[in-house]
Amino acid sequence: MSDQATPKINLPSGLQKPLDKFYEYLRSEKGLSLHTQRNYRQQLETMGQHLNEMGVKSWTQVDAGWVRQLAGKGMREGMKASSIATRLSSLRSFFDFLILRGELTANPAKGVSAPRKQRPLPKNLDVDEVSQLLEVDETDPLAIRDRA
Template identity: 85%
Template sequence: MKNESVNPLPSSLQAPLNRFYEFLRSEKGLSLHTQRNYKQQLETMGEHLCQMGLRQWQQVDAAWVRQLASKGMRDGMKASSLATRLSSLRSFFDFLILRGELSANPAKGVSAPRKKRPLPKNLDVDEISQLLEVDDNDPLAIRDRAMMELMYGAGLRLAELVAIDVRDVNFGAEEIRVIGKGDKERVAPFSGQAKEWVAKWMKFRSDFAKNDEPALFVSKLGARISHRNVQKRMSEWGQKQAVASHISPHKLRHSFATHMLESSNNLRAVQELLGHENISTTQIYTHLDFQHLAQAYDQAHPRAHKKPKES
């Protein structure tokens, strides 16, 4: 692949690159596609270094590498392309270390930003109401509505919902103890219709649960309900209630976060309620006292208030 630079690199930068390209061809066994990508990225970085006034690869330190990565981001590079850029630079510096031309790799501690995973589309409040208006006195239907109300009402992860034991539920304090990622414990607000439907399910739970089963939600076989069973039941309820969107546990959690943010504009409270270490790459985790969280929840969540009694 020819160097497409308008101004060729000085020999002090180009000669080590040429030795590296030969090393890739003869010893590393990389695909031709990868070799071309590495060469393109390294030539581009060589040009940037010239613009910065550097004439030796040995002059590059971690700060310079971060500047190169930042320039790539400012130029609109995709995360995958930036990862290739940094990978090629790390490999090149490893080669220089192997040749005794460099003592340490300044690119080792610099990482490309992670690719953003698209979040599922949230349900709007009308769709949530349509899903949760389950008018069925069957005990398992009551269990299913309790699970959906709780997942949407407290923004729980699927694993957190399934792991709840009866002893974790405090009806008097309107709190539920939740074990999140990394076995980190938090207390989730628990009121309104979520509390109402969990209480209804508790009246039937003993008819299904085995004597020594601690789980709040059990299957018809008497044991703790499985992740797959919850996913299947929620999907079926979405179809039965004629909700246009596909229903999944994570979509209910995402809807909780979206509706809370829209109603409260309290990013930190929602971060805490969801059990997130960071709600974004720039948001530092901030601990808020539970009373503050409970007030934000009660004021903002569309299903936190009990329905008025019909006359």
């Protein structure tokens, strides 16, 4: 995968080396599309940068509290709930990889849920639509029931 689309962020080796191994795993063993690989890379390197800024130098230091802080930071930055869910999903996959390699014993992102997506409220019916619903054949018992 080319690094031209995603600029390289300088992270401490304790954060960067496991990411590089994960990217190779995604490419060679998982066979994910380039688009998916880029998404994982973008999300994980952004979170790695945030962790570095917070003083975390290794993925083994990350616990559920750090993961919640990352999600909260995204919310404060105005990220959509779906974007935070994507970020947490890539983090869960990465931690599962670290568990597979024996570097972690538990996935700190498993118990952290993304914020719920806002659902739009249903639209009100206008007067003509209500009238149309109420117009029924008065001789049909089922139509009278439906009108009620």
